Amino acid sequence: MTNAPTTPGIVPARLDRQTLAANFSDVEPPMGAHEAVVAADRCYFCHDAPCITACPTEIDIPLFIRQIQAGQPEAAARTILDQNILGGMCARVCPTETLCEEACVREFAEGKPVEIGRLQRFATDTLMARDIHPYERAAPTGKRIAVVGAGPAGLACAHRLAMRGNDVVLMDARERIGGLNEYGIAAYKTPDDFAQAEIDWLMKIGGIATRTGVRLGETVTLQELRAEYDAVFLGIGLGAVNALGAEGETREGVRDAVDFIAELRQAEDLARLPVGRHVVVIGGGMTAVDAAVQSRLLGAEAVTMVYRRGRDRMSASEHELDHAATAGVRIITNAQPVAVHGNGAVREVEFAYTHDGPDGLKPTGETFRLRADQVFKAIGQTLADLPAGLSLCNGKIAVAGAGRTDLPGVWAGGDCTTGGEDLTVTAVAQGRDAAEDIHKTLNG
Amino acid sequence: MANLATEFLGIKSPNPFWLASAPPTDKQYNVERAFRAGWGGVVWKTLGFDPHIVNVNGPRYGAVWGADRQLLGMNNIELITDRPLDVNLREIKAVKRDWPDRAMIVSLMVPCDEESWAAILPMVEETGADGVELNFGCPHGMSERGMGSAVGQVPEYIEMVTRWCKKHTRMPVMVKLTPNVADIRNAARAAHKGGADAVSLINTVNSITSVDLDAMAPEPTIDGKGTHGGYCGPAVKPIALNMVAEIARDPQTAALPISGIGGITTWRDAAEFLALGAGNAQVCTAAMNYGFAIIKELTAGLSLWMDEKGYRSVDEVVGRAVPNVTDWQYLNLNYVTKARIDQDACIKCGRCYAACEDTSHQAISMSEERVFEVIDAECVACNLCVNVCPVENCITMERLPAGARDERTGQTVSDRYLNWTMHPNNPMAKAAE
Ligand SMILES: Cc1cc2nc3c(=O)[nH]c(=O)nc-3n(C[C@H](O)[C@H](O)[C@H](O)COP(=O)(O)OP(=O)(O)OC[C@H]3O[C@@H](n4cnc5c(N)ncnc54)[C@H](O)[C@@H]3O)c2cc1C
Ligand SMILES: Cc1cc2nc3c(=O)[nH]c(=O)nc-3n(C[C@H](O)[C@H](O)[C@H](O)COP(=O)(O)O)c2cc1C
Ligand code: SF4
Secondary structure, eight states, X not given: OOOOXXXXXXXXXXXXXXXXXXHTSOSSOOOOHHHHHHHHHTOOOOTTOHHHHXXXXXXXXXXHHHHHHTTOHHHHHHHHHHHOTTHHHHHHHSOGGGTHHHHOHHXXXXXXXXXXXXXXXXXXXXXXXXXXXXXXXXXXXXXXXXXXXXXXXXXXXXXXXXXXXXXXXXXESSXXXXXXXXXXXXGGGSTXXXXXXXXXXXXXXXXXXXXXXXXXXXXXXXXXXXXXXXXXXXXXXXOEEOOOOOXXXXXXXXXXXXXXXXXXXXXXXXXXXXXXXXXXXXXXXXXXHHHHHHHHHHTOSEEEEEOSSOGGGOSSOHHHHHHHHHTTEEEEOSEEEEEEEEESEEEEEEEEEEEEETTEEEEEEEEEEEEOSEEEEOSOEEOSOOOTTOOEETTEXXXXXXXXXXXXXXXXXXXXXXXXXXXXXXXXXXXXXXXXXXXXXXXX | OOBOOEEETTEEESSXXXXXXXXXXXXXXXXXXXXXXXXOEEEEEEEOOSSOOOOOSSOOEEEEEOTTOOEEEEEEOOOSOOSOHHHHHXXXXXXHHHOTTSEEEEEEOOOSSHHHHHHHXXXXXXXXXXXXXXXXXXXXXXXXXXXXXXXXXXXXXXXXXXXXXXXXXXXOEEEEOOSOSSOHHHHHHHHHHTTOSEEEEOOOEEEOOEEEXXXXXXXXXXXXXXXXXXXXXXXXXXXXXXXXXXXXXXXXXTTSOEEEESSOOSHHXXXXXXXXXXXXXXXXXXXXXXXXXXXXXXXXXXXXXXXXXXXXXXXXXXXXXXXXXOOGGGSOTTOOEEEXXXXXXXXXXXXXXXXXXXXXXXXXXXXXXXXXXXXXXXXOOOOHHHHHOSSTTTEEEEEOOTTOBOTTTOOBOOOSOOOGGGOXXXXXXXXXX
């Protein structure tokens, strides 16, 4: 350890390797077999269960839990994967407290839902540990589909299309496939390179060719893809980031949170990853929480997350905010940045307190400053470029039904489209449903 | 504080909890530990003649578990004691000498001839034991040799052997009954006729707990084979309760003392046995499952409950529920109830709906908002919804008062007692008086 949490500036190695390893290990350890059976026994097997409706992929949750109870986690995994091929990742990253577990009648009854997320992980991990890929491809249809963007939407779409007998070319601008599974999700939610392990497992279906370093709009155009393939699916996510609109925003030390997170996820040695002593994160969503928490885990002495509205308006769930608080992140609400001060590099960020009234957000007139040698902007991602021929709706690609865009033969899903929350599980649902629609459209 | 001291067949014990004849009572070491823990008495593990029997050298227990591995039921293929007779007798004598205030009953199983019984009884008497229990119950192993349940299943044998025993000893004789019969009353009547001072029941229920699906053999599996064994523990309690009640309310055996056995695990189980006519309670599996320390819960629990209810002695509890055990034909058909769902307590799981809609009477409605309501016009009052509801007291059965209309039958509820023997649909009905 060469530095300490109190070392000024943006420096690596604030903590020793052992501490770093512990900090970035599984945030929720996996369940043991007995624990899983006991947890499964708490499920009431509700009629027309509310948890199913609350899951964007509509997994038959009571059924898979009953299968765990009956001693067959592998069968449970199939029930999960039938609906959600990235059930393993979702089990780790879904904000279950606002999805299935919020709907669980036991949450209502006693504030302790059935641990659906952890049970899902138990089932899918069991199956994957046995290296079973339970799906086979249908007879070849002879159809070729281009899937652009290899995040959860693209992966789910590609798998379902391949399973139905179509040939898929999965392309992505990045070096590695996986989208935010690989570059975005907090490291402690998916340790041990789970994202790639899951992709390897998913690819066992066959029929999916991958091409990385291919950027739509640069390397290839939508026009060309439409000409070459029978259909195109766009799952390109949100590639751009909102600007703060505060003075001094371009000072050294100010950075997009997603870039920091991507670097962290790709870092081979966390001890070499630099982080500030006084870190300020601006935003109130998952990205802000993840940037703040991971800065703390890297050893930043003081991390403050500042959100312009009230806590109830933050898109991060209570569970995540608690997690941030436990990690030692200070959360300030009702304050928006007005200026980034410093002499070259950032030294302070100035905020104005806000009042969220009937006619919008208004500064109260009172301001304050936070010491900062590093600032992360996490105030939302937006669509980078709208491919020609498509139209926008609320800043995203407009789609109807199961992801049909304005252009015939072009479907889209995931974060880049309207509809649903920007979550991994939503992307999976949309990719899957688009695949079924594409398959039906092409093959009757 | 309630007095738990009991006198059963004149045998005194500080509380009504005895350890049943089984591994917990197989030797001096265990029994002394039990007495130190506070058990009121023991029925010593069944004795037989030398050469002593041998047990299997592989597993002897099978089990049925709940989700958290709660032992719900257990079976065994153990035989009677596998130690020499004189060793057991010597130990019994020593224990009784050191623990004179505890009940010491000796369980016996010898071949079905008078000489055998005439030979063993004096040996037991010599130990100073308080009484004997005739093991006519074990359903496995010994029964193949014409003992245990092979005797207990034939009322004539029960009567005969009991009579021999009464003839050859002055000790109280208790006959332990097997539940593996069609009508337990015949066995109890036979024991009574033979002069038994009491019956004890139940011994274990013939069973196979599970099958090893890889070995394709019943469990416990001995070298690839398995056999039926005796089932005990919480799972058998309902069977035992009914059998105890059957004997208690049979006019022919109503006066016969009963020692209740079968699945007793907490004070409540014991209280239920007492209420149905048992004079005391024997415990085996619960002790094997948790150790002797459970006696503290049993005695403290029973005592607290008795205090709350104002019962001063165990005798005041014994048989209290027997008058309320009746035949189906005497149940009041004018007693009309309907299920009621407490909407504040309801957690909207829909289990009641699934149960009633799929398997009963379509008497629960479900709205878009998952509000579940009973449809009185369909509810037959079966109680299934109450039992499947995960929330205690969320669904209850409410009695319709006399004069109210039963929406299902369209009839006005009568306050007149009407049972099947009086019912107009009964071709044999006698006119109501
Ligand atoms: C920091 C962070 C943390 C998050 N944490 C969670 C969480 O814990 N739980 C949760 O449910 N959700 C979380 N999310 C949201 C979740 O990651 C996304 O909703 C999900 O990944 C969306 O999937 P997608 O397939 O639509 O897009 P992405 O995962 O963004 O994938 C899009 C892919 O398209 C590629 N691409 C983009 N443009 C082009 C182009 N022009 N040509 C070719 N390829 C292109 C990209 O390289 C990328 O691989 C988080 C998001 C972030 C940013
Ligand atoms: C391993 C085992 C061995 C038993 N051996 C005897 C026995 O030798 N003699 C006997 O009368 N009953 C024997 N029993 C039956 C018990 O005494 C008792 O009747 C039965 O287990 C039901 O009571 P429980 O549910 O409290 O266990 C045995 C039970 C078990 C579990
Ligand atoms: S008591 Fe029986 S019939 Fe009536 S509502 Fe309940 S389950 Fe249905």
